[in-house]
Amino acid sequence: MSLPHAILTALLEKPSSGLELTRRFDRSIGYFWSATHQQIYRELGKLEADGLIRALPTQQPARGQKKSYEVLPAGRAELARWTAASQDPKPHRDTLLLRLRAAAVVGTAGLEADLRRHLELHERQLAEYREIEKRDFPPGRDGTEDRLRHLVLRAGIDLETFWTQWLRRAVADVAELPGPERSHPA
Template sequence: MSLKYAVLGALLEGEASGYDLAKIFDVSVSNFWAATPQQLYRELERLAADGLIEARVVPQERRPNKRMFTLSATGRADLAAFTAKEPRPTAARDELMVKVQALDVGDVDAVRGHIEERIGWAQGKLARYERVRQHLLGELSEEEFLRDSDRIGPYLTLMRGMFFEEENLRWGRRALEILDRRTAARRGQLP
């Protein structure tokens, strides 16, 4: 998948500036697709040139004019066609896993610290995702939201991000437990 479809999908929320899209990516899209603001701005230019989005200029006093982007009919059709295509399987590329794979010949304490850091990141992301979840639900129960909301795609991707981070926590805690037991056993503190 390319950034193209992540941007088109984000514009389903409505008109947005490049800055707004960067915030949308940071809050709701980052759990499945990462992009820097510079990448977003370049992609917006390509999408506008290809007629998949429309741009309008909003004059501002004391600041540069702002460009606002919306999904065009062509962009909506392209995005709809994309949803029907068979997705490619994902492949994990995680530098921490390379370090864990090699920890038997490396610095176990450093790797342990990296795992602790990953746990911290996962906890932080889960807290942020829960705030987004509460914002999406508003006063509705999850069941009411999923039944009555106009759009459930953002909620489903948020759930996936939450499950991913919950699994990161589960794995990290178990990995630390294993490392602690192994270290204690090697020091003769456990049978």
């Protein structure tokens, strides 16, 4: 139940239209809370109906016309409430770890290539995060908002660092397992 709050946060940072939000989700918030444009439009409709945001006045609010939203006081209050509330961590689900566990039973045939691919993806993501850090968080500036946003970015960097290291080890381990094409039949 966090998508509405992600949208409220994004809109407080800057009032936007559905498509602008979609783009910003792809670039920054989406790194830890992804959403498609359909989800976003649907949620904008709900938030407006609930009186948490409103469409900025415009000439004709027709289809194909940009429609920007801003957060109302009730929306800010709801976001503050949600941020402060205690929440249990949702269980993670990780397909790759599951596949490795399955490979322990049915064999590792074909797995190594995909591990390498994942390694590359994570390396790319890590590089992107470091780029952002260099650009947006040069040493020195540390207002409150910057501090918190930097903290979030650092979580991303450290997570990707973990994955690249772990995947390198996984690739190496899987590569040196007995025999090519091993597949552990019944």
